[in-house]
Each structure stands twice: as structure tokens, then as C-alpha cells.
Amino acid sequence: MEFIIDLQNLCKSYGSHIAVDKLNLQIQRGEIFGLLGPNGAGKTTSILMMLGLTEPDSGSATVCGHDAGREAIEVKRKVGYMPDNxxxxxxxxxxxxxxxxxxxxxxxxxxxxxxxxxxxETxxxxxxxxxxxxxxxxxxxxxxxxAEVLIKAPELIILDEPxxxxxxxxxxxxxxxISSLREEQGLTVLLSSHHLHHVQQVCDRVGIFVEGKLLATGDLDTLSSRLFGNTGIETLIRLTRIPEDGEALTGIFSTWPEINNLxxxxxxxxxxxxxxxxxxxxxxxxxxxEDIQAVSRKQYGLDEIYGKYFENNTNFKVDNESIKRRPLFGKRQK
Structure with a gap:
């Protein structure tokens, strides 16, 4: 498996403020990865270390096969960076x-x-x-x-709050x-943002970044399962009348392995x-x-996942799960 970005125990502090704390992250070539977190979480500092624009206090950043600290010029030749300003x-x-x-x-x-x-034109x-x-x-x-990022035909593009x-x-x-560029040119994209909905539309995986720590990485299904167990999908069915025997109805569905609760x-x-x-x-x-009057379905999305990690961030350890190559937040846009 080829990692175009490989960060190992990356740390950066400014005085007593820890901007990035033991960041471990691997991104596979051809992937669109969303680095998700609020302003001040350490996303931009992490990007600057990947580009060799600031030196880490400890740890290593390997980007496009080059050490970002020692071979910053080589990294800049292969990476296109679009800042937020x-x-x-x-x-x-x-x-x-x-x-x-x-x-x-x-x-x-x-x-x-x-x-x-x-x-x-592109x-x-x-x-x-x-x-x-x-x-x-x-x-x-x-x-x-x-366009300025793409003009030099980079292998990797990094977009900060695009x-x-x-x-x-x-x-x-x-x-x-962005999605079409990946499909047509095989680009790898690292997208940093605090806009959950935008990230969810285009990214294969996300990393949730809070107070300098990468709390978790994964696709929507993995993160949802980790937080909400097997109750990640809620289906509400309204009948045209109250069933005569609700207990019998419950008994019928109790044998279904997919149902966690009714x-x-x-x-x-x-x-x-x-x-x-x-x-x-x-x-x-x-x-x-039975006759059905209405059906609604709710699936835990990135909003709920992000909120849950934010709510309980002190209870979670940094966790990088294995990379999966498939559409993860719905169908890729064409």
C-alpha cells in the first residue's frame, strides 16, 4: 500500500500552546481525505509541516516520498497548496x-x-x-x-478551507x-475544512481534529459504528391504525438479526x-x-459523529483505522 502522506508522531508547540500533538496520519495515493476540525484545531499548522514551511518539534512528515523537513524543495515541486487566503x-x-x-x-x-x-478551461x-x-x-x-495549484501538474493538492x-x-x-480532477487526473486531495456538509459530499475518509489531536479517522460507516454501535439507522414506520397485538408484532421481528431494537x-x-x-x-x-401511512429513515451522519467526538473528546484516544478504497459518504459526484 502506497502512502502519499505519512505523518509519524508529529508535534508542534508555540510556547506553552500545543498546536499539534503526536499526529499520526497516512493518506493513500488517489484518495480524497478531509481534515475536519474547528478553527484553531491545528489543521493549518499540520499542513505547513507537511509542506516544509514550518519545522516540527518532533516526529516526521513524509510527503510524496520525501522528508518534508529535509527535502522541502522536492516536496514543493510535487505538491500544490491553496491557502485559505x-x-x-x-x-x-x-x-x-x-x-x-x-x-x-x-x-x-x-x-x-x-x-x-x-x-x-479545466x-x-x-x-x-x-x-x-x-x-x-x-x-x-x-x-x-x-488553477495556480494545477499549473505545475502536482501529484498531491492540499486545499485549506477552499x-x-x-x-x-x-x-x-x-x-x-475536485471530484472530477481526482477521477480524470488521479490526483490525491487533502481538504481541510470546518464545514461538515462540504466534507461529507466529496471525501472518501475524514480525520476529526480537535485541540491539536487527531481523535479518529475513517469512513462514515466506520465512525458511526464505533460511536453508535449497531443502532446507526433508525426507521420509523407509521401505520394507519394501532396494531391489534403489538407484542406479537414485536415477536415476529425479534428473530431478525439486522434489528437491534424495536x-x-x-x-x-x-x-x-x-x-x-x-x-x-x-x-x-x-x-x-397492516397498512402504512408514512415511512422515515434517519442515519447518523457526519454532524452527529462530529458532535459526539467533540462532546466526549477527552474519552477518546487517537485511532487510525486501515484505509478503505470505496465511496464512503454517498456516491461520488460526477
């Missing part, structure tokens, strides 16, 4: 800004403008390529920032673009299950002669 030359056009960045990265002058236009800015950067909206500036200040439609388009309250049946068996439940209830 973007800066451009406002009097230059988007294309001119991009060409300038390409030159700074040592790209050959021949064909540089054509390549820059191609990248502008990020959806071809029509605005010759407009001054000062006229760009926040969403367009984020795309231009992504959806900050973008309207919902712009966020959706930006995340779809509560009958009047005309409502609440099932807690380890997996989604809602269609199977509906078929069986109809077979029993």
Missing part, C-alpha cells in the same frame, strides 16, 4: 496571473500561455481568462487559485470539480438496525396485513 495581482488578467505562477514554477516559456489557457474560467482578477467573484478567485465565502451553488460546482408506540414502529433494511421491513409489514 488567496492573493492575486488585481491589475493582471486571470491568465496573466496564471502565466506568472507558471514561470515562478520554472516551466518552459514555449507553450506556457496555451497550457495556462487549458488549465483555465477549472471553468476560460471565458474569463482575459478579464482582470479584480473583477472576479469569490468563487472565480477560488477557481483561479485552484469553500470559505462561496455561495451554495458555487460550493457545489467547486466540489464537483419499539411499538401506538401506531408507530421504531426500528434501530445495523444496516438499511427499510424496503424489507415495509414488505413484511404489508404481508402481515
Amino acid at each position: 488567496l492573493g492575486f495581482y488585481p491589475q493582471l488578467t486571470g491568465l496573466e496571473n496564471l502565466v506568472y505562477i507558471a514561470r515562478l514554477n520554472g516551466m518552459a516559456e514555449k507553450g506556457i500561455a496555451e497550457h495556462a489557457r487549458d488549465v483555465m 477549472v471553468g474560467l476560460r471565458a474569463a481568462a482575459d478579464k482582470p482578477a479584480s473583477s472576479y467573484s469569490r468563487g472565480m478567485k477560488q477557481r483561479l487559485g485552484l 469553500t470559505l465565502g462561496i455561495d451554495p451553488a458555487g460550493v457545489k460546482e467547486f466540489l464537483e470539480l 419499539t411499538v408506540t401506538g401506531d408507530r414502529l421504531q426500528f434501530n438496525t445495523a444496516q438499511d433494511i427499510t424496503p424489507k421491513l415495509i414488505r413484511r409489514i404489508i404481508e402481515l396485513g
Whole structure:
């Protein structure tokens, strides 16, 4: 298994403040990983150590096969980084800004403008390529920032709060673009954010980062199971009438291994299950002669998982589970 990011016991303090505390994290090539935590959790400090922009007090950061502390230049050649605060030359056009960045990265002058236009098209800015950067909206500036990251064809891109200040439609388009870049170019993406919903839409796995500690990593199913056991899915079925014998109904479903708990309250049946068996439940209830008025299903998502870890962070130890290669937070956006 090839890790494009391998952090071992990484620590960083500023005076008496511990910014990053014994960070252990491995990210596989081709993965989209979300580093999730509130402002001040230590996410940006961790990223700066990965890029060789600040030295750790102890531990090691290996990125793209290079020691980030000793081989920082090699790391920077292979990694594209987009900070949360973007800066451009406002009097230059988007294309001119991009060409300038390409030159700074040592790209050959021949064909540089054509390549820059191609990248502008990739990020959806071809029509605005010759407009001054000062006229760009926040969403367009984020795309231009992504173009500057992509211009040198990196193996890994690190995005620090990339959806900050973008309207919902712009966020959706930006995340779809990130997903398509991974699919089309095989990029690995590390996305740092405190926006749970945005992370959930695009990431394969997440790491929950609180007060300098990585409390857990995993996919939604793994984290949900770890916190809520086998009751991660709640299905509520409302019947058109109160069943004549609720105990008999409970007895029928008690033999189902997928059902962890069933509560009958009047005309409502609440099932807690380890997996989604809602269609199977509906078929069986109809077979029993009952009519269904309404069905609702709740699955613990990233909001509940994040809140639970935050609530109990003193009770959890750092835990890195094995990497799994499959869609984890729903279907990947195309």
C-alpha cells in the first residue's frame, strides 16, 4: 500500500500552546481525505509541516516520498497548496496571473500561455481568462487559485478551507470539480475544512481534529459504528391504525438479526438496525396485513459523529483505522 502522506508522531508547540500533538496520519495515493476540525484545531499548522514551511518539534512528515523537513524543495515541486487566503495581482488578467505562477514554477516559456489557457478551461474560467482578477467573484478567485495549484501538474493538492465565502451553488460546482480532477487526473486531495456538509459530499475518509489531536479517522460507516454501535439507522414506520397485538408484532421481528431494537408506540414502529433494511421491513409489514401511512429513515451522519467526538473528546484516544478504497459518504459526484 502506497502512502502519499505519512505523518509519524508529529508535534508542534508555540510556547506553552500545543498546536499539534503526536499526529499520526497516512493518506493513500488517489484518495480524497478531509481534515475536519474547528478553527484553531491545528489543521493549518499540520499542513505547513507537511509542506516544509514550518519545522516540527518532533516526529516526521513524509510527503510524496520525501522528508518534508529535509527535502522541502522536492516536496514543493510535487505538491500544490491553496491557502485559505488567496492573493492575486488585481491589475493582471486571470491568465496573466496564471502565466506568472507558471514561470515562478520554472516551466518552459514555449507553450506556457496555451497550457495556462487549458488549465483555465479545466477549472471553468476560460471565458474569463482575459478579464482582470479584480473583477472576479469569490468563487472565480477560488477557481483561479485552484488553477495556480494545477499549473505545475502536482501529484498531491492540499486545499485549506477552499469553500470559505462561496455561495451554495458555487460550493457545489467547486466540489464537483475536485471530484472530477481526482477521477480524470488521479490526483490525491487533502481538504481541510470546518464545514461538515462540504466534507461529507466529496471525501472518501475524514480525520476529526480537535485541540491539536487527531481523535479518529475513517469512513462514515466506520465512525458511526464505533460511536453508535449497531443502532446507526433508525426507521420509523407509521401505520394507519394501532396494531391489534403489538407484542406479537414485536415477536415476529425479534428473530431478525439486522434489528437491534424495536419499539411499538401506538401506531408507530421504531426500528434501530445495523444496516438499511427499510424496503424489507415495509414488505413484511404489508404481508402481515397492516397498512402504512408514512415511512422515515434517519442515519447518523457526519454532524452527529462530529458532535459526539467533540462532546466526549477527552474519552477518546487517537485511532487510525486501515484505509478503505470505496465511496464512503454517498456516491461520488460526477
